[in-house]
Amino acid sequence: MLRSKDLLGIKDLTPEEILYILDTASNFKDVLKRDIKKVPPLRGKTMVSLFFEPSTRTRTSFSLAAKRLSADVVNFSVSTSSVVKGESLQDTALTIQSLGADFVVIRHSASGVPYYLSRILDISVINAGDGANEHPTQALLDLFTIQSHKKRIKGLTVAIIGDIAHSRVAKSNIYGLTKLGANVRVIAPPTLMPVEIEKLGIEVYHSVEEGIKDADVVMTLRLQLERQAKGFLPSLEEYFNLYGLTPERLRLAKKDAIVMHPGPMNRGVEISSEVADGPQSVILEQVTNGIAVRMAVLYLLGVRK
Amino acid sequence: MTKKELMDKNEINRALKRIAHEIIERNKGTENLCLVGIQKGGVLLAKRLASIIESIENRVIDVGMLDITFYRDDIHTSMKQPVVKKTEIPCSIDDKTVVLVDDVLFTGRSIRAAMDALIDFGRPAMIQLAVLIDRGHRQLPIRPDFVGKNIPTAFDEHIEVELKEDGKDDRVLLIKSKKRKKNIK
Numbered sequence: 001m002l003r004s005k006d007l008l009g010i011k012d013l014t015p016e017e018i019l020y021i022l023d024t025a026s027n028f029k030d031v032l033k034r035d036i037k038k039v040p041p042l043r044g045k046t047m048v049s050l051f052f053e054p055s056t057r058t059r060t061s062f063s064l065a066a067k068r069l070s071a072d073v074v075n076f077s078v079s080t081s082s083v084v085k086g087e088s089l090q091d092t093a094l095t096i097q098s099l100g101a102d103f104v105v106i107r108h109s110a111s112g113v114p115y116y117l118s119r120i121l122d123i124s125v126i127n128a129g130d131g132a133n134e135h136p137t138q139a140l141l142d143l144f145t146i147q148s149h150k151k152r153i154k155g156l157t158v159a160i161i162g163d164i165a166h167s168r169v170a171k172s173n174i175y176g177l178t179k180l181g182a183n184v185r186v187i188a189p190p191t192l193m194p195v196e197i198e199k200l201g202i203e204v205y206h207s208v209e210e211g212i213k214d215a216d217v218v219m220t221l222r223l224q225l226e227r228q229a230k231g232f233l234p235s236l237e238e239y240f241n242l243y244g245l246t247p248e249r250l251r252l253a254k255k256d257a258i259v260m261h262p263g264p265m266n267r268g269v270e271i272s273s274e275v276a277d278g279p280q281s282v283i284l285e286q287v288t289n290g291i292a293v294r295m296a297v298l299y300l301l302g303v304r305k
Numbered sequence: 306m307t308k309k310e311l312m313d314k315n316e317i318n319r320a321l322k323r324i325a326h327e328i329i330e331r332n333k334g335t336e337n338l339c340l341v342g343i344q345k346g347g348v349l350l351a352k353r354l355a356s357i358i359e360s361i362e363n364r365v366i367d368v369g370m371l372d373i374t375f376y377r378d379d380i381h382t383s384m385k386q387p388v389v390k391k392t393e394i395p396c397s398i399d400d401k402t403v404v405l406v407d408d409v410l411f412t413g414r415s416i417r418a419a420m421d422a423l424i425d426f427g428r429p430a431m432i433q434l435a436v437l438i439d440r441g442h443r444q445l446p447i448r449p450d451f452v453g454k455n456i457p458t459a460f461d462e463h464i465e466v467e468l469k470e471d472g473k474d475d476r477v478l479l480i481k482s483k484k485r486k487k488n489i490k
Contacts, residue, residue, distance in 0.1 A: 020386075027391070031375075039375035041377075299387075
């Protein structure tokens, strides 16, 4: 049972709600394997995506998910919309609601925008990434991918390497993984590690070699090149030398550890091509699972009333 | 709430055996036959029917299971949160005779949804319907081909089929609730 009309973050979900979404997603994954990859439950519903930041996979994934559920999809492109004429966020959102949308999927560079919209709109608001706050569907698809490989989440050791400070993916995953009982380690240079992050119930490492040891899951994050202008790092080469996921470092994790990356990848910065394309990588599977998980979210929010 | 037993273990057994024979007779054997149980009550019954048919004909029958949640027409009006169960169609259903199996036939809406779901998997030569209980009150033009027992009921009564695979004794119960509750299956 989902309590809220919106999906704003993993922080707001109970462990039961997370597992309910994952269970439902596994049925949608079966649907995606059929010849006819479409089911009718959201016939007559409309999803509008409103992206104030660039995205290819998340937006495409949401669109496909909605279409597989027989909903109509409108992609609202901010650069060609009235936003550039100075329309306020609130007016844009209310306009979309009045156009008859049932779901608005929003990405914004400012944390809290989805929450703000959820308060003024009656329709379901789904957070597709807000600032450095949360990216809940990415965490759900990561949890789904981990569960389908490891058959459980509880008790696993998950190492998250990279720009923890700017990463909404890391944040959502930390909430989700700890709620489901995994041991989470975060690994980053001190400049990219938020202060007091250990208060979320996780372990903090500054050395990859130490943090990755005996991990069941190794998650690398994209180094957000667009946010590095402030001089957090001496150079990208140095970052790769100290924090890049290489085959040598991966060997320190458990033999059957899986390697994950939310994409898009900077090969040779946070991950080497050998690892990204190697046998332990489940990166492309994450993309496929993303559709199933987003179908589950849309479906469960769509049938709530 | 009052409960009344409508069928016991032996009666259920006999009904299933008769239905198994009828399916074989109607289809002149079991070639091209596939049983598909509707989640959740129909799945166990389909498996039982298949094993009876197999013991009569000495031939393995394909058995599938179908979850109809995504195809229901009451999903936006019913209050319950959906719990989706497994769908598994083990063979191609193209040009097969598919026998849909369910425990209770009531309004016919589940069967309508099941037919829509099934057709997304292929084009069967024929779809037939086997149910353990037909309790009447159809809201759609749907008629079963094989019936275990016809039981006239009031609209607000409820029929429960309990099976030993679920850890209970085999039996069919009629449940009358004191509160008037709309119960659309």
